[in-house]
Amino acid sequence: MQDTKDRTAGAAAPETGAFDMIIVGAGFAGMYMLHRARGLGLKARVFEAGTDVGGTWYWNRYPGARCDVESLEYSYSFSEELQQQWKWTERFAPQPEILKYAQHVADRFDLRRDIVFNTRVIASHYDEDAARWTVRTDTGAVVTGQFVVMATGCLSSTNLPDFKGLGSFKGRTYHTGQWPHEEVRFDGLRVGVIGTGSSAIQSIPIIAGQAKEVFVFQRTPNYSIPAHNAPLDPAYEAQIKADYAGFRARNRRMMPGFGSNNPRNEKSVFEAGEEERRAAFEARWNRGGLGFQGAFGDLMLNDEANQIAAEFVRGKIREIVKDQALAEKLAPRQAIGCKRICVDTGYYDTFNRPHVHLVDISQAPIEEITPTGLRTGGMDYALDAIVFATGFDAMTGTLLKMDIRGRNGLTLREKWSAGPRTYLGLGVVGFPNLFIVTGPGSPSVLTNMIVSIEQHVDWISDCVQYLRDHGKRSIEATEPAEISWVGHVNAVADATIYPTCNSWYLGANVPGKTRVFMPLIGFPAYADKCEEVKARGYEGFALGA
Numbered sequence: 001m002q003d004t005k006d007r008t009a010g011a012a013a014p015e016t017g018a019f020d021m022i023i024v025g026a027g028f029a030g031m032y033m034l035h036r037a038r039g040l041g042l043k044a045r046v047f048e049a050g051t052d053v054g055g056t057w058y059w060n061r062y063p064g065a066r067c068d069v070e071s072l073e074y075s076y077s078f079s080e081e082l083q084q085q086w087k088w089t090e091r092f093a094p095q096p097e098i099l100k101y102a103q104h105v106a107d108r109f110d111l112r113r114d115i116v117f118n119t120r121v122i123a124s125h126y127d128e129d130a131a132r133w134t135v136r137t138d139t140g141a142v143v144t145g146q147f148v149v150m151a152t153g154c155l156s157s158t159n160l161p162d163f164k165g166l167g168s169f170k171g172r173t174y175h176t177g178q179w180p181h182e183e184v185r186f187d188g189l190r191v192g193v194i195g196t197g198s199s200a201i202q203s204i205p206i207i208a209g210q211a212k213e214v215f216v217f218q219r220t221p222n223y224s225i226p227a228h229n230a231p232l233d234p235a236y237e238a239q240i241k242a243d244y245a246g247f248r249a250r251n252r253r254m255m256p257g258f259g260s261n262n263p264r265n266e267k268s269v270f271e272a273g274e275e276e277r278r279a280a281f282e283a284r285w286n287r288g289g290l291g292f293q294g295a296f297g298d299l300m301l302n303d304e305a306n307q308i309a310a311e312f313v314r315g316k317i318r319e320i321v322k323d324q325a326l327a328e329k330l331a332p333r334q335a336i337g338c339k340r341i342c343v344d345t346g347y348y349d350t351f352n353r354p355h356v357h358l359v360d361i362s363q364a365p366i367e368e369i370t371p372t373g374l375r376t377g378g379m380d381y382a383l384d385a386i387v388f389a390t391g392f393d394a395m396t397g398t399l400l401k402m403d404i405r406g407r408n409g410l411t412l413r414e415k416w417s418a419g420p421r422t423y424l425g426l427g428v429v430g431f432p433n434l435f436i437v438t439g440p441g442s443p444s445v446l447t448n449m450i451v452s453i454e455q456h457v458d459w460i461s462d463c464v465q466y467l468r469d470h471g472k473r474s475i476e477a478t479e480p481a482e483i484s485w486v487g488h489v490n491a492v493a494d495a496t497i498y499p500t501c502n503s504w505y506l507g508a509n510v511p512g513k514t515r516v517f518m519p520l521i522g523f524p525a526y527a528d529k530c531e532e533v534k535a536r537g538y539e540g541f542a543l544g545a
């Protein structure tokens with residue numbers, strides 16, 4: 001069971017006052033930002049909606065939740081002692097272990113004394129004369145800060161579609177992204193799971209292990225690669241820890257900021273013969289995980305190349321799923337990797353179980369949630385519990401829920417009404433001294449998030465130090481820099497197959513959300529650009545005295 005104890009008890013953190021830096025969120029980004037802020041001698045305060053640290057790993061407690069980046073990589077690199085001493089037990093860490101790790105970091109670096117839990121930031125307004133932000137919370141706290149850092153995560157605002165009759169259901173309902181802290185069991189129940197993204201694909205095999213019947217309501221099938229998860233190999237761990245810094249540095253030169261132990265094969269799939277292709281795909285399928293996408297260099301650049309990889313996975317689905325009509329329903333048609341690839345343990349095989357049913361809702365959407373279940377395609381499905389694995393209002397949802405107002409009262413909602421606009425994903429014109437960690441326009445969700453978080457927090461820390469050293473009190477992205485950056489992010493995406501399907505990268509999963517490809521593809525070039533901007537005295541930003 002998780003440690004769900006309310007750690008605010010006895011906390012000395014005041015909820016009013018003036019700070020150098022206000023940090024919103026105590027996930028991996030907020031925790032590291034606080035640590036670095038303290039190192040700079042800043043008076044910092046963190047506000048966190050949950051009762052503990054951990055961010056995404058605090059909220060996403062659904063059965064089977066596990067990271068799809070290997071544990072020796074999905075961890076902080078800023079402390080050699082920490083990375084040497086912490087012991088992961090599995091190749092891909094399960095959610096409870098990642099949460100324990102976050103709690104360990106909070107204790108080890110004594111972070112909690114500056115974090116106010118159970119407190120959601122609802123507004124942040126900039127006062128141009130004072131060059132300070134006033135931040136308000138749902139507990140009535142009003143504080144000011146010279147800098148505000150939005151460490152609010154990319155997948156922190158759950159998406160619950162507005163199904164007709166939603167409130168009428170008499171059974172139990174859950175959203176994977178807001179899972180209860182108590183153990184949830186489905187023994188003897190008829191369970192409906194809506195969605196077939198990563199959260200569903202991880203949880204369905206576990207739910208099927210308990211429930212009497214499972215109905216999976218699938219709008220779009222997804223490609224999933226087996227995790228082949230296993231206890232962490234001590235010899236591999238020792239090898240990595242013998243040169244952990246070198247391993248981290250090599251990972252930072254990878255496109256997604258991880259995977260130097262299984263780098264992308266730069267060769268074009270068209271340069272390989274049938275046998276070589278098969279062997280390359282087989283090897284990556286057998287190794288497991290997201291590295292499958294790196295079997296050839298052009299899989300994400302060329303639709304024909306992509307479909308060769310896609311067809312390999314469809315073939316695997318046909319091999320695993322015994323009922324071939326069902327296998328065809330589970331076989332995706334969109335480009336592989338266009339929606340984020342899933343990593344599973346026994347997902348497709350679960351559909352061989354007689355009590356697990358796939359309901360294809362691609363042609364007939366869910367009409368209504370009823371008191372006893374749900375109706376789609378003119379059929380009523382009787383359910384005792386519904387699991388909404390319907391994802392997130394990604395990258396912008398949490399930021400836009402807050403009332404953020406910059407210079408001249410400009411709201412972030414107005415500013416981003418046609419989609420998010422940033423410079424480097426870090427700063428926004430009209431919003432001085434506001435930094436976003438892994439914001440839209442930065443590689444964020446296309447990378448190992450912790451690598452991106454550390455890179456952003458280090459950059460922000462250096463920037464604040466620079467401003468102090470040079471007697472500047474404000475920094476704001478300039479219009480030309482922002483315009484050119486937004487163009488760059490779009491141009492990079494348009495050269496790939498990423499924008500060709502309805503993914504949450506585009507905001508396509510949330511009705512009414514502007515369709516814009518939000519993350520920047522490619523970590524190393526991005527990190528180099530950030531270093532260049534810094535070396536040129538924060539080129540593209542205006543610094544105010």
Ligand code: N01
Nearest residue numbers: 066067068161195196197198199200219220340389390391
């Ligand atoms: O959410 P999703 P997720 N009616 O958006 C369906 C990370 N993550 O929580 O594809 C019916 O991927 C929707 O259908 P469609 C990871 O980055 C990582 O699973 O829009 N269905 C889709 O099938 C991941 O990509 C891990 O047609 C509706 C599903 O709901 C991201 O989080 C684990 C619907 C949502 O899938 C999000 O994953 C978990 C409607 N009205 C998550 N609306 C790791 O392994 C939506 N859907 C680390």
